[in-house]
Amino acid sequence: MNLHENMVAGVIFDLDGTLMSSELDFTLIKAQIGCPAELDLLSFIAQLPSPYMREEAMNIVHQHELIDAQHATLLPGVAQAVARLKQQALPMAIVTRNYDRAAALKLKNNPLPIQTVLTRSDAPAKPDPSALNAIATLWEMEQQHVLYVGDYLYDIQAAHNANMRACLYAPSDIPAYANQADYIVKHFSELPGLINQLNEKQLLSQSSHSTAL
Incomplete structure (x- = not known):
């Protein structure tokens, strides 16, 4: 896959608190x-x-x-954002610290067009990068082209441990560790726009570089 170095070509999501509500105490x-x-x-x-x-x-x-x-229910804007990314033919996956039966039940009750789901039953739990790396391998994609979206410190750490970029979903208060993330979105509706903006910027810099040559 011939991609400019910073283009986002695939997106991995956390599940609880990112795509779906969670009331785990x-x-x-x-x-x-x-x-x-x-x-x-x-x-x-x-x-x-x-x-x-x-x-x-x-x-x-x-x-x-x-x-x-x-x-569990889908969080605001998730269905629309995922649909937009699917329209753009971006591969998507889920990596969660949940165990397989709980994750499967959440996705059965709240279907999303995302087929690849790895839980802690499949790979070591985040911040271990194993599951994220496995998905990059599955997609035959270099890690730098994958964006990981999550709502907690472990998500940022897992992304960086896998040499991926981390997007923090922070719908209410911005946590102290937010400065470790590469990007922050407060609402899911911002995500497709962020990815388009990043990719357009890369294409522009690529075309201006070609012109200069």
Whole structure:
């Protein structure tokens, strides 16, 4: 694929809090499994001393995720933005820290034209870049041409760990870590415009470079 170095040719989305609503109460979940508030939930479970303890803790997480999945709805502007990107023939995928059954239920109840979905059942959870890199390989695309869109610090870190650009979706308050993202959108309707703007800028600089030659 012959692309100018900074063109966006594919988009990967986070799921919870980005494409769909989520009411997971992490404070409650952590309290139920004895995870200190400041630690990452999945990392805490992974280091529990016995398989039985890990399984019990994960069962509690799964219950919360499935209940949350039953109530999830698409966030404002998502359906329209995804439809516009599909019209532009941009490949799209989802990478979520959810487990497969919860993610599948959310997408069954709120269908989107996105076929490729990787969960923590498929690859190590973000900020590990494995899932993002797997999608770039699937698309036969260099990482720099993929934009990752998410609403949390782990999304920005996963994108940068995969040498992709990070777009932070921040619908309300701008978090302190927002300055680590390459781009910020406050509403999903801004996303197709941002991608078009980036690609037009690249085409313009490419054509002016060709003229100069």
